[in-house]
Structures are given as structure tokens and as C-alpha cells.
Amino acid sequence: MAIGKLFIGKSVRELRLSRKWNQSQFAERLGISTSYLNQIESNSRPVSATVLLALVDKFQLQVSEIAGGEGDRLLSALSEALKDPLFETLAPTVQDIKLVVQNAPGIAHALILAHQAYRRTTEQLAGIDQELAKGMSEPTPYEEVRDYFHFVDNYVHDLDVAAERLASTLGLQVDPFGAMKRELGKCGVSVLQAAHEGSLRSFDAKTSTLYLNRHSPAQTQLFQMAVQLAQVEFSGPIAEIVAGAGFRTAEAAEICKVGLQNYVAGALLMPYCQFADAAAALRHDVELLALEFNTSIEQVCHRLSTLQRPGRKGVPMFFARIDRAGNITKRHSATKLQFARFGAACPVWNVHQAFESPGKILRQMAETPDGGKYLSLALQVTKHSGGFHGQHIAYALAFGCEMSNAEAFVYADDLRDTARPVFEPIGISCRICERTRCPSRAWPPMKGRIGVDHHQRMTVPYEIS
Secondary structure (H helix, E strand, O other), X not given: OOOOOOOOHHHHHHHHHHOOOOHXXXXXXXXXXXXXXXXXXXXXXXXXXXXXXXXXHHHOOOHHHHHOOHHHHHHHHHHHHHOOHHHOOOOOOHHHHHHHHHHOHHHHHHHHHHHHHHHHHHHHHHHOOHHHHOOOOOOOHHHHXXXXXXXXXXXXXXXXXXXXXXXXXXXXXXXXXXXXXXXXXXXXOEEEEEOOOOOOEEEEOOOOXXXXXXXXXXXXXXHHXXXXXXXXXXXXHHHHHHHHHOOOOHHHHHHHHHHHHHHHHHHHHOOHHHHHHXXXXXXXXXXXXXXXXXXXXXXXXXXXXXXXXXXXOOOOOEEEEEOOOOOEEEEEEOOOOOOOOOOOOOOOOHHHHHHHOOOOOEEEEEEOOOOOEEEEEEEEEEEEEOOOOOEEEEEEEEEEEEHHHHHHOHHHHHHHOOOOOOOEEOOOOOOOOOOOOOOOOOOOOOOXXXXXXXXXXXXXXXXXX
């Protein structure tokens, strides 16, 4: 695979500092001059093939890890922000944006947060009473936590490894419910199944009793037991991670704790190496993986998106959960496909059609305006709580990969055999989509002039130049 010029000064500097070496010591181990190392770390020069091979050979770094990762996601988020007409007169080049991301990622994050505040303020002023808009210019605690997981690549190494180590001693594959119950018992927690209307899990701290809703699916009950175990046995590491994340509010810190507890639960039920091997062997058949690990399909899809362990990465995937209104309530992408941070998702994306075909996995070969080609899979699932009068919440899951990795998915077998595959044009969202003649466009793009022809009416009542 051809790789362009790599400016990885930040990664090289962090690697050197992690070993507490000065530039002279590190340069000697790489076989280069101190001045050349200084130029690499300041991003004045790219790394040569010789230096790159030395980094891979001597420090077991992978090119995919130092060439991509957070930088790609940060570059995508910053590029989207700078497409706002607010910056039209500045018009920074792609190279300008790359230099900011590579040399000053903190500034890039700050600019993204500032743009988010600007967008929220303008949208609030346009849509609701000014009095209701007070105090809404900052990201909500939920959005702050969502962005935290996005920029750590949806993978938390220390928790993942610790959960995998614990899972190896539990015997979950033989008797998952009994094994989880015994482990909680060792922690002084007893487990009872009861009819708790509207509650999946309820813990009585006075009696150290965990109550599970016996009307919930078995996979849900098992996952909630794993969450409780995470609260008991991983409270210390989780608290340290949250403290180091620097959240601005106590609410965000508490929401992140819940997210990390859920992360541990997923890692316990689907241990990293065992799950990654099964995913490869079963070619990412999410239904078979759910049966293999006694989990739900949503839990499987979410776990697939976390396979980002250095030196043991899975196939880069995207994953999202969308409600009937088009709101993206969960999202992560280890691919170049990035989800919209404002507005609804592209109406041409097959995830919206999933609501019309419950229980069926829909397939789509999609192409984004930048030429990226993807295998997109969508499935509607329903969460039940109780009987006839209980809640029935339907939502859609979207997951997939770049077409270059499609052979790892069972869903692509006959699609790849097509002589001339047809890719459907999709965008990120109408707000920033570059396609000028999309009949499904909901509103004009933020950039681009609108023209109206009073003598001709097309599907969309205006033209975009």
C-alpha cells in the first residue's frame, strides 16, 4: 500500500518521552542525526522510509497506527467546521488544516468546540425563544462524553485488557449467567430476578442486592449483571480515567462513568482476542456472533467498533444507532466515513430503509462525495420492556466498512461478484454535502449559491452553484 509523506512529529515525540530519552539518545537508536530528529518532531520534515522501518522494527509500531487514528478523525471534524460560511473569506487549504492538526491538535479541538458553540447558538436563536436559548452555547454533558469516546477511537486499553483478564477466569462460555452470578457473589452482591416495571437493573446498596427485570431478554439481564460487576470491581480505574479526561461538568463525568461501565461490560462478555478471532472466523456475521457470545446484535456491532487495540486491530468499521426521527444516538467510525455532528443523516443512506424491513439486514454499496466507497449494512431492532402494554422502541443499527475490506464480511460475497457494481451516492448531511443535483436534498448546503428558475420546476425547487 502506497503511503504519502508522513508528518508524525507528535507521535515520535510522545514515543521518545514515554521512554524518558533525550533527542540525542533517541536519534542514536534510530541511526539518524539529532538535527534530523528535531526536524521530524517539529514536523519540518517527513519521516523517510528508513526511519519509518526503524520505528516499526525497533519499537513495534504499525504504520496504520502512526499514520491514521485520531489525526484522521480530528482532520475530518476540523475540515467540516471550516466549511461553515463564517470562514468563507479565509479559505484555509487542506495542507493548512493538516499542519494545525499535526502541530497543534489542542488548537484544533478548541476551534471545533468554538464552532460547535457558534452553531448551537445560531440554531437556538433561529428555532426557539431567546430566553430558552440562554446557557445552550456550550456542548451538553452528553455531547462532551460522546466526543471523548470518539477521539479515543472508542477503545480504552487499560479497561479492555483488565476485563479480558477477568473474563478468562469466569467461564462465561459454559454458563454465563451462573458465572456472572458467582463472581458478583464473591463481591458480596446477591442477584434476584423480579418484575421491575421500567427498570432493567436496580441495586439496593443497603442489602447489596441486584434486582434484574425478569421480563427483560436474557442477553439484557446478563449485560446488566456485567455492568454491576464493572461498578464493583473497576470503580478505581474508571474514576482515574474520568478524572484524567478533564470534563467541564460533574454531569459529564458521571455520564462518562456509565459509558465506561458499559464498555467494561462489553469487554467482559466479548473478550478482545477471543471476540476478534471469532469475528474473523465468522466473517463478521453479527447474528452468529450474538449467538456465540450470548449477547444482542447491538452489543456485537458496538464491540466490533472497539477493536482498535495496538498491534491487534480488527477491520476498521463504522457503527451508528439511529432513531425513527433520524437522530444519531450512538456513533463511531474507524473509517474515513464520518457522521454529521449537526443535522440529520443523509436520506439516501440505507439505514433509514431499515424501518421498512424489520429483522432484515439491508446491504448498500455507497459512495461519498470524496470518492470513498463503503459496504453499508443496516438492521432494525426493537427493544421490548414488558408485555402488550410495555414499551416497544424501534431503532436502526448501521455498520460497515470500506469496500477494500469488504471481503472480510459475509454480507459482501455476491456483491463483490458483480461485474460492474453500482454505488449509491450518499453524503454526510445535506448541510455540507457537495452534491448539487441530489433529488433527496432536504435543505441547501451551507456553501454554494442558490439560484431559482421561475420557468422550470425540478424536484428540488432551486439550483445550487
